[in-house]
């Protein structure tokens with residue numbers, strides 16, 4: 001790629017517009033007074049890895065706190081006698097609070113800086129963890145879950161921005177993707193903790209929910225000593241500090257050029273986009289940032305519309321359909337599902353700087369779409385071969401459940417379950433019975449109302465139908481994770497951390513993270529209703545269609561940002577929306593940047609650089 005680096009000195013002299021700027025230039029005299037950056041001679045790239053790891057603890061907490069609740073809920077609903085409404089409240093309040101705080105986080109990030117926001121979020125996480133682990137009743141639990149959600153929202157939008165701003169361009173994609181590795185790692189740890197403490201039926205949930213205090217505290221202490229993003233410092237007029245921090249982060253390297261480039265770019269950006277008024281209005285009225293925002297929010301929306309959280313949440317059900325009947329076994333196999341999500345995200349970390357963001361996202365969407373289609377076909381075959389209902393027990397209570405003729409509609413009705421006997425793969429003596437309102441593990445009355453699952457005894461299937469096509473669903477699930485996790489999982493976060501100019505970065509990331517959380521709530525809350533309305537296969541065909549729409553969106557609109565300085569990325573959005581793919585540097589075309597006295601022009605010809 002023939003990328004011309006910024007021309008620091010020329011741009012430095014060019015700007016005389018700074019009168020009202022908060023930012024202040026540091027001249028050569030000042031720089032020599034400060035001397036070389038603090039640890040300039042000794043440190044090396046390891047410091048960037050330390051920064052990335054400590055900030056990615058925010059990702060770990062995001063993953064842990066969203067993942068742990070399903071296992072905790074199994075114990076909580078029994079111990080606190082929670083109604084379905086309270087269960088839904090405790091699960092979705094966290095995600096809802098995260099959506100709100102991600103949006104507010106944009107303002108906080110610009111005002112207080114990335115470091116303070118990370119400190120605030122780890123503090124909130126710690127408080128939330130303590131509240132959850134000592135909660136005497138469900139109301140306090142709800143307060144704890146909301147508190148934790150507020151922490152997640154701020155962390156989810158701040159951490160990728162911070163990592164992107166401290167990373168050198170050639171490592172940026174990999175380091176931001178590591179944050180996503182920590183998210184899926186947190187989800188995996190949560191599922192193992194859920195499995196381990198599920199044996200502790202009294203108060204096991206306190207340990208599950210409270211354990212997150214440890215990484216939160218570690219991050220808080222770490223960030224007391226870690227530095228602010230040099231880009232934010234520069235933007236806020238703290239140029240000497242910015243220079244020192246950049247030197248400390250870059251180790252032995254000479255940071256003069258990078259420092260000057262960042263500074264010149266901030267001056268230039270402010271001139272182009274103006275500095276007054278609400279940032280979101282400035283983003284919307286400035287073509288390139290408006291287009292970047294559409295791409296960023298679109299990516300986050302399609303990530304959630306591809307159904308990752310229904311697959312994660314319902315993996316136990318899918319596994320039950322595949323023949324796993326024991327609850328404990330299903331919990332451990334669900335841990336295997338989140339382990340796959342984690343391992344395949346690792347593949348993404350390895351691939352992102354090798355194949356680039358755009359190709360990785362496109363490949364991932366294509367594979368995810370095909371896997372969803374396979375899942376849908378598996379569910380379709382299951383539905384078409386749904387075991388008939390052959391046994392109609394008489395009971396004083398009349399119920400819609402007893403009117404169904406096969407397992408499929410019975411299983412889709414949340415009030416009913418399927419009670420049957422099995423001989424090898426043969427299902428017989430099957431009936432549809434109302435579920436016990438206190439526990440979905442049993443029927444309200446009849447053979448399946450007490451001990452089920454004993455050899456040769458009756459079996460109770462609340463949310464699945466026994467089928468011999470479950471292997472298709474299982475293969476679909478594995479392929480789904482193998483394709484989703486390296487690309488569509490991390491890339492929306494990575495790309496969003498890169499595509500906005502500094503003045504729009506916090507607000508842009510806040511909006512796109514907010515979109516991610518809002519669609520997360522929408523998709524997971526509507527899944528059961530969608531499945532009831534369209535059946536399972538209909539729901540998965542719907543997700544397949546949405547993923548192919550996402551593929552078209554990415555194909556047309558997502559430019560390649562690999563290897564570019566953050567300051568150079570804005571120019572990729574200079575053209576019309578959804579022509580970005582055409583000027584992408586992936587494939588055989590090369591983008592050349594021509595810096596003409598303070599403006600970035602993009603050319604896809606071989607013309608030489610003009611100054």
Ligand SMILES: O[C@H]1[C@H](O)[C@@H](O)[C@H](O)[C@@H](O)[C@H]1O
Nearest residue numbers: 180183184308309341489490
């Ligand atoms: O990128 C993450 C990751 O893929 C998680 O597994 C998922 O639960 C989140 O919703 C998503 O934002």
